[in-house]
Amino acid sequence: MKSTIAEVYKHVGEEVKIGAWLANKRSSGKIAFLQLRDGTGFIQGVVVKNEVAEEVFQAAKSVTQESSLYVTGVVQKDERSPLGYELTVKGIEIIQLASDYPITPKEHGTEFLMDNRHLWLRSKRQHAVMKIRNEIIRSTYEFFNNAGFVKVDPPILTGSAPEGTTELFHTQYFDEEAYLSQSGQLYLEAAAMALGKVFSFGPTFRAEKSKTRRHLIEFWMIEPEMAFANHEESLVVQEEYVSHIVQSVLKNCQLELKTLGRDTAKLEKITAPFPRITYDDALKLLHEKGFNDVEWGDDFGAPHETAIAESYDKPVFIIHYPTELKPFYMQPHPERDDVVLCADMIAPEGYGEIIGGSERIYDYELLKKRIEEHNLPEEAYNWYLELRKYGSVPHSGFGLGLERTVAWISGVEHVRETIPFPRLLNRLYP
Template structure:
C-alpha cells in the first residue's frame, strides 16, 4: 500500500510503500539504518541482512545521500523515534543514484548554504520552516476569509509611490517609468469601498540597501483594509489574527517546532490573554528610564523595540506615534492632532515590528493638504477620488509574512523564512 511518511501512523503492522529519498544512513555490519524523507516528513528504515534478499542489502550498501528510492516495509510503533514510528524494510528499489552531495552533516558557512539553497531546503530544519510558513499562510487566509474579508490582488507595477521612489525598483513600462510595488495598501482602500472588507496577499519589493537580520529585498505582505472601521477595531482584528496564527501553529506543527528546536512556551503566552497597549509617549518614557538617549519625535530602531517589548510576554501595541514620522495617509487623533490613530505591533523575544496599521484619513481637504505637503503631483489623483465619492472612516494594516515566520520559528535571520531569499548582493539561485 502506497502512503506518505506523514500518514504512516495509519498503517501500523502493515506493509507500505514509501517513495522518497535517502537523507542519511549508518550501518552496524549486518544492519543498515536508512534515514528516509518524502517531503511530508522523515522516518528511519531498518534493513536487517538476514531478513531481506542479498540484492536488497547490496543496493542499500551502494546508496548515496539524496539517492531517490522506493522503499517497502512493515510499519512499527517506536516511542524512541521522533515521529513515533519506524519501518522494518523488506525491499528497496533504486530510482536514481545521486552524485556526491555537496551538503553534508558537517558545518557549512552561510554563503555556501545560500549558494546551494535549492538543495539546502531538503534538510530537516529548512523543510520544517517552510512547512510552518505554509501553515501560517493557511491560518492567515482562514482567519481573514472567515471574518468577511475578500481577497483582492493589487498591481505589482505602479506608476509612482506616495511614499517616495527612493527605495523602489525602477523599470520601463513601454515609454513610461514604472516601479515594483512596495505596498498594495492604496489600492486596497479603493477595493474596500467596493467590497467592505478586503485583503491583498502578494510579493512586495524594497530597494533598500540594508543587511539587518529583519530585511529582505523581496518579501510577502498581507494588507487588509476595512470600510467603516476605527483605530480600536483595527487593533482588535490584528490581535485576533495573530492569536489565530499562533494557535494554529501550536496545534498543527508540533513536529516541525520540535525539529527546529523552538520552545513552544513563549508562543503559548501569546494566546493566554489580550495584548498590552502603550502609547508612543509612554514608550519614550520607558526608554529614557532605561538609559536610552531617545528624544520624543524620533522613530524606534531595533534596539528600542527590543527594550520596549521585553517587559511583556506577548506582542504589544505601541500606538499614537507622532504624525511627522508616519505615513501621510494616517488619521490624526482628533484630541491631539500631532499624533496619529495608528499602532505598530511588536513581537516579543526581540523580533520587533511585525504589523503596522492605522485609521486612514477620510477627509478630502486634509488629504489634499497632505498631498501638497509631499508634492505628489497627479499620479494618485484617483486616491483623492475615494474621498470625493462616498468617503467613510476606514482603517487597515500590513503584516510582514517573513518577519512573522522568523518570530514564530525563533530564527536568527529572515533569510531562512522564504524558499529563495533575495538579499542585498544575492540574486542566486
C-alpha cells in the same frame, strides 16, 4: 499500497511503498539505518541483513545521500522516533544514484548554504521552517475567510507609491515610469469601498540597502483593509489574527517546532488582547532603560523595539507615533495634531515590528493637503483622492510581514531562512 511519510500512522502493521530521498544513513554490520524524507516528513527505515534479499541489503549499503528511491516496508510504532513510527524495510528500488552531494552532515558556512539554497531547503531544519510558513499562510486564509473578508489581488507594477519612492525599484512601463509595489494598501482601500472588508497576500519589494537579520529585498505581506472601521477596531482584528496563527502553529506543527528547538511555552502565552503603549510612554520607558540618545520625534530602531518588547511576554502595540514619522495617508489623532492614529505591533524576543497599521484619512481636503506637503505628484494619486469624493467613510487597515512573523514563531534568527529563495542586498542567486 502507496503512502506518504506523513500518513504512515494510518498503516501500522501494513506494508507500504514510499517514494523518498535518502537524507542520511548509518550502518552497523548487519543492520542499515536509512533516514528517509519524501517532502511530507522524515522517517527511519531499518534494513536487517538476515531479513531481506542480499541485493536489497547491498542497495541499502551502497545508496548515497540524496539518492532517490522507492522503499517498501512494514510500518511499526516506535516511541523513540520523533515521528512515532519507523519502517522495517523489505525492498529498495533505486531511481537515481546521487554522487558528491555538496551539503554533507558536517557544518557549513552561511554563504555556502545560501549558494546552495536550492539544496539546503531539503534539510530537516529548513523543511520545518517551510512547514510552519505554510501553516501560517493556511491559517491566515482561514482567519480572514471566516471573518468575512474578500481576497483581492493588487497590482505589483504601480505608478505611485504609498510611502514615497526612495526605496522603490524603478522600471520602465513602455513609455511610462513604474515601480515594483512596496504595498498593495492604496488599491485595497479602493477595494474596501466596493467590498467592505478585503485582504491581499502577495510579494512586495523594498530597495533598502540593509543587511540586518530582519530585512529582505522581496518579501510577502498580508494586508487587510476595512471600511467603516476605526483605529481601535483594527487593533482588535490584528491581535485576534496574530493569536490565531500562533495557536494554529502550536496545534498543527508540534513536530516542526520540536525539530527547531522552539520554546513553545512562550508561544502559548500569545492570546489576545495584547498590551498597548503610546509612543510618548514608550519613549519614557526607553529613557528609564538608559536609551537617552532617542528624543521625541525620532523613529525607534531595532534595539529600541527590543527593549520595549522585553517588558511584555506578548506582542505589544506602540500607538500614536508623531505625524512626521509616518506616511501621508494616516488619520490625525482627534485631540492632537502632532500624532496620528497608527500602531506598530512589536513581537517578543527581539523580532521587532511585524505589523504596521493605521486609520486612513477619509477627508478629501486633508488628504489633498497631505499629498502636497509630501511633494507627491497629485496626478498619480488622483484616483486615490477620488475615493474621498464618492461616499468616503472612516476606514482602517494594516500590513503583516510574513517572513518576520515566520522567524518569530519558528524561533529562527534570520529572515533569510523563512522564505524559500531569499533576495538579499548582495544575493540574487539562486
